[in-house]
Amino acid sequence: MAESTDRMALSTDIGELGVPQIKRIWSSVNGFKQGQDGDRRAEHELDCAIYNALGISVQQVLSYLYTQNASFEEFERWIVELAGLPKPLTVNRLQTAFGLTQPNPEIARYLQRVDQYPPVLSNEDLLFWEEHGYVILKQAVPIEHAKQAENVIWELINGTPSDPASWYSTQAPERHGIMIEEIQNKVFDQNRYSLKIHKAFAQLWGTSDLWVSHDRCGFNPPQTAAHLFPGPDLHWDLDFSRPLMFSTQGILYLTDTEPEQGALTLVPGFHKHLEKWLAELDQNSDPQKQDLHALGSKPIGAEAGDLIIWHSYLPHGSRPNQGDAPRIVQYINMVPCCPRLTE
Ligand SMILES: O=C(O)CCC(=O)C(=O)O
Secondary structure, eight states: OOOOOSSOOOTTOOOTTOOTTHHHHHHHHHHHHTTOOOOOGGGHHHHHHHHHHHTOOHHHHHHHHHHSOOOHHHHHHHHHHHHOSOOHHHHHHHHHHTTSSOOOHHHHHHHHHHHHSOOSSOHHHHHHHHHHSEEEETTSSOHHHHHHHHHHHHHHHTOOTTOGGGGGOOOSSSEETTEEOOOOOHHHHHHHTOHHHHHHHHHHHTOSOEEEOOOOEEEEOOOOSSSOOOOOOSBOOOOTTSOOOOOEEEEEESSOBOTTBTOOEEOTTGGGTHHHHHHHSOTTSOGGGSOGGGGTOEEOOBOTTOEEEEETTSOEEOOOBOSSSOEEEEEOOEEESSHHHHO
């Protein structure tokens, strides 16, 4: 049973696992359930960095904490059962970021591997990024790794590529529209921990000190009269009640994806206009509810194994799949360790 929380824990309050911030997350959810109002929106990126470090997703944590009345010890045990014991180096890296300990030199050596890796985004790619707010990292992962991840998704949904009837089964551990909640999986980790991908994000963020997200995968089958595209249509994953902050998002195509095949859709170049556009928007209008396609949306096709990284100021979403085969993807992003402390 969750003990009652008189105060929200500090970021530096740690438990058995030695991981900062998780007691604070746990106590703030309990406080919220007890009617206490603790506005922690400003810590969202920090929380996400911690989840990434632990190898869990934000949805997994929130769904656990809101549905279970867990004590902090139970919460820590749940993390270990789900994602394994955090590695000592992970704990050290997190504790260092919170000023709780000294850095283990192994961390610098690990990050040096990324720093010394040759650039994977060319000057042209970087200019394209500046101009359009997205970039395609070709062959971000070997084709066989993309294939293995694709196969995992087919197994999850109990479907086969040659049997369209099987594409629409609702079987999956947890399926939200085109997203599948399969996070802790060694095959997906193989892609997440690609040095090439780490290098690309390091080039865009200007630091290799990043955590990789432990995010969902996706299956977007061709739209039919009985199975309409459930979304997401164009949107931002930004909290417009807070100051805008640079961030990235990423999608790894596991199969060749034509633009009309439900491809990731972006408004290229809008990262340069968002601030002005928001300032000019009627005060009572919700940015998310505007006709974002009218801003110039474009579906981005690419091949199996390619990673598209986009600036999170771009309106983005998926689209109805008008092709013959499902679009199959893994979402991969990287964020700084730890955002609040490195701002
Ligand atoms: O799956 C897609 O194409 C879009 C993904 C998306 O909307 C998101 O990651 O927020």
